[in-house]
Amino acid sequence: MSLSEDLNAAMKEAMKAKDSLRLSAIRLIRSAIKNREIEERRELDDQGVIGVLSSLAKQRRDSAEAYRQSGREDLADKEEKELAIIQEFLPRQLSEEELRALIETAVSDSGAAGPRDMGKVMKLVTAQTTGRADGRLVSELVKARLGA
Template sequence: MSLQEQLNTAMKDAMRAKDSLRLNTIRMIRTAIKNREIDERKELDDQGVITVLSTVVKQRRESAQVYRENGRPELAEKEEQELAVVMEFLPSQLSDDELKALIEEAVTEVGAASMKDMGKVMKVVAAKTTGRADGKVVSELVKARLSA
């Protein structure tokens, strides 16, 4: 079953269960996917949907952080609840050890020796971790590896 079909099924289940948070979050995801399809003038495959979901996850994390910093914990909680719903549709997340192994492979592959090569390493790692790891975490691990 494709991710779009899973989203449709989950939306119908949320309607039946009268779960408004879940329903609204899935509708927001489907809208983001539809907008990307319109922009690209083609139907997205699962990889394209994962890319959109990754963007939504990043937006939710950033929004929750901003709300917390500005003393709005109730809005931050709502963002985090939506984040939990979105995460259900992404592939399982990579552990730190798995990320470090991928980073090592990428460093070897591109022959990175210093921080100057961070862009090259990030390009390789990002392609392998889309939807499976937070880009901020990946970036920090790459920096730590290259500055060592």
């Protein structure tokens, strides 16, 4: 079953259960996917859908953080609940140890020696972690590994 089909089934379940938060989050996801399909003039495959979901998850994390800094816990909680729903449709997230192993492999494969080679390493690691890890965390780990 494709991710789009999973989303449609989840939306129907949310309607039947009268779960308004879940329903609105799934509708938001489907809308973002439809917008991307219109932009690209093609139907998205699962990899494209994962890209959209990753973007939405990042937006929710950033918004929750901004709301917390502004003292708006109610809005931050809503963003985190939406984030949890979005993450249900993303592949399993990589642990920090798994990320470090991927980074080590990328460093040895690219022959990276220092901070100037961060782009090479990030290109290799990002291709393997799309939708499975937070880009900011990956970037921080690569910087730390390369001694930037």
